[in-house]
Amino acid sequence: TLTVALDAPSKPISRELFGIFFEDLNYAADGGLYAELLQNRSFEYSATEQANWGPFSFWDLVKTGDGDGQLGLGDARPVHVNNPHYLLLTVLEPGSGVGISNQGFDRIPLVAGQAYEASFWAYQAFMGRKWRGTDEEQRKPMPVTLRLETSDGRVLAEARVEVSGRTWTRHAVTLTPTQSVPDARFVLLAHEQGALALDVVSLFPRDTFKGRPNGLRRDLAQTIADLKPRFVRFPGGCLVHGPGIRHYYDWKDSIGPIEQRRAQRNSWGYHQTLGLGYLEYFQFCEDLGAIPVPVVTAGVCCQHAGDSPNRGQEGLPLEEMPGYIQDVLDLVEWANGPATSPWGAKRAAGGHPAPFGLKYLGVGNEDAITPIFKERFQMIYDVLKERHPEIVVIGTSGPFPDGEDFDLGWAFARDLKLPMVDEHYYRPPQWFWDNLARYDSYDRRGPKVYVGEYAAHDEGRRNTLRSALAEAAYLTSLERNGDVVMLASYAPLLSRRGHTQWTPDMIYFDATNVFPSLNHTVQSLFGRFAGDAAVPTTLARSNGAKLAVSAVRDGRTGDLIVKIVNGDDTPQPLAVRLDGARKLPATAERTVFGGAPADTANTDDAPPAVVPHTDTLPLSPGFSYDAPANSLTILRIATR
Numbered sequence: 001t002l003t004v005a006l007d008a009p010s011k012p013i014s015r016e017l018f019g020i021f022f023e024d025l026n027y028a029a030d031g032g033l034y035a036e037l038l039q040n041r042s043f044e045y046s047a048t049e050q051a052n053w054g055p056f057s058f059w060d061l062v063k064t065g066d067g068d069g070q071l072g073l074g075d076a077r078p079v080h081v082n083n084p085h086y087l088l089l090t091v092l093e094p095g096s097g098v099g100i101s102n103q104g105f106d107r108i109p110l111v112a113g114q115a116y117e118a119s120f121w122a123y124q125a126f127m128g129r130k131w132r133g134t135d136e137e138q139r140k141p142m143p144v145t146l147r148l149e150t151s152d153g154r155v156l157a158e159a160r161v162e163v164s165g166r167t168w169t170r171h172a173v174t175l176t177p178t179q180s181v182p183d184a185r186f187v188l189l190a191h192e193q194g195a196l197a198l199d200v201v202s203l204f205p206r207d208t209f210k211g212r213p214n215g216l217r218r219d220l221a222q223t224i225a226d227l228k229p230r231f232v233r234f235p236g237g238c239l240v241h242g243p244g245i246r247h248y249y250d251w252k253d254s255i256g257p258i259e260q261r262r263a264q265r266n267s268w269g270y271h272q273t274l275g276l277g278y279l280e281y282f283q284f285c286e287d288l289g290a291i292p293v294p295v296v297t298a299g300v301c302c303q304h305a306g307d308s309p310n311r312g313q314e315g316l317p318l319e320e321m322p323g324y325i326q327d328v329l330d331l332v333e334w335a336n337g338p339a340t341s342p343w344g345a346k347r348a349a350g351g352h353p354a355p356f357g358l359k360y361l362g363v364g365n366e367d368a369i370t371p372i373f374k375e376r377f378q379m380i381y382d383v384l385k386e387r388h389p390e391i392v393v394i395g396t397s398g399p400f401p402d403g404e405d406f407d408l409g410w411a412f413a414r415d416l417k418l419p420m421v422d423e424h425y426y427r428p429p430q431w432f433w434d435n436l437a438r439y440d441s442y443d444r445r446g447p448k449v450y451v452g453e454y455a456a457h458d459e460g461r462r463n464t465l466r467s468a469l470a471e472a473a474y475l476t477s478l479e480r481n482g483d484v485v486m487l488a489s490y491a492p493l494l495s496r497r498g499h500t501q502w503t504p505d506m507i508y509f510d511a512t513n514v515f516p517s518l519n520h521t522v523q524s525l526f527g528r529f530a531g532d533a534a535v536p537t538t539l540a541r542s543n544g545a546k547l548a549v550s551a552v553r554d555g556r557t558g559d560l561i562v563k564i565v566n567g568d569d570t571p572q573p574l575a576v577r578l579d580g581a582r583k584l585p586a587t588a589e590r591t592v593f594g595g596a597p598a599d600t601a602n603t604d605d606a607p608p609a610v611v612p613h614t615d616t617l618p619l620s621p622g623f624s625y626d627a628p629a630n631s632l633t634i635l636r637i638a639t640r
């Protein structure tokens, strides 16, 4: 029997319970959500990222007609100190053009008739002893062609510009291809004898999410928007620590004009341009109607990094901590300060004069709770508490609920009276069913909880219906405990086919397609059917039955939303009682997701294996309901 006690007081729950966690792994940012189509646009790839990478990776020298020339690497006069390398293109014989080509991330997909902005920074360099003409001739502007071509060299779009002078200048043209192709290449050709310095060579579709320049891939961003996330945590995960103590993700490197951002290797062993940086993350939050939850390191490196006596942990030298803490304070000012404040002015210069309204700030990620960590965390927390009492600081419980740090992390959080603690768990589906009561007994007077990363890891780490329903069951328990669990986010969010480093993920994609998993469907249903008050329920079930329920009230509409998850391979008959309803409509809107074998999973080459169906269900204060095998049922009832 499932009883929903409409006559008992309901309990306010977090309005921000369901959100997302974005981390740049699996090519989630560059080559993923960030819509840049060229790879290694600033010639900053290096062998420290991948053994066979270097400044020329993903670029080729192109010689047409009888053209001849060569490529070199410059670092003497960079476009910006944060962007130290650039390309030197020397044209010895122009022929029909000498230049460079780029094939993007696994080739460049183009849509006929759509506009693409091709741009680059350049100046005319000296050729030195190779120059055979007069000085005056060498100063003549250099004609440059920008092209989109098919893989066999057919021109689909072309535009010309002239580069003149010896100072870095940005050039931009619009290219509109005449044909759709999945595998184009971008070509830049110079047409006179001479030399060019080139940097930040870029190709962007105009059609980005919400039309933002330097924006996001529309299809992927829309699939994320479909989740109706109430918050976005970024930029990681392990990524916030970076590869090594002074290589942490520095938010200050990620704002301002893109040619001034400092690219670096990310924690996942590849290159991050930081073109998708803090400005874009905050802007994305605003576009989604979600609140931002940035995470900064606690001044320590990643605990997964090694096996030293400090459990892999190294800290910033204490004398560097005041400078680091100032950077954290500056982040709050950048996000929330008036446009007249020093850092608020930088936000305004980036195109967002209004404050973003930052409310939460994560400090640390899955850290080993060592003296090194505790000392630095407390230094940061004490200053934030004093200077910004309005900011909810989220600490960490350390890695995983059964790890040695977990209790230490919580004890530390209680000692400091932290407002909120971030817990992570990647566990088999059965763990989620076994832990439905996890938060029932959490101390309501202690720190609140952010379930910052979780996913049910089924056999083979596949995105099965079994895993999605285990998560659905668990989310009902979070709704019931939404007075102590404030935020929750599945992880990881995105994964590019061919570059997947971690499974399972919520959304897979390639250059032109998006493949949401069944776990994405569950998340989007909870986003769509969220509430802001939990209505008490009791569930009498036979021993071992995999049933989970929640009832929430949606304050905007007054609707009651009842969720029933059946994780068994057989239907579960339920007697449902809606006790004390003042007004009950004749029918409920019913959405059912499931009813397939638990092993079912989506595949890339077929439509989704399971889709939600909505119909109406006759209602009375007491009615019988057969929860289908392996299913999530959601009843929306207009009780007022």
Ligand code: AHR
Residues within 6 Å of the ligand: 023, 236, 237, 238, 239, 365, 366, 424, 453, 491, 492, 502
């Ligand atoms: O989500 C992938 C990784 O899992 C995150 O970076 C880290 O926080 C966790 O260990």
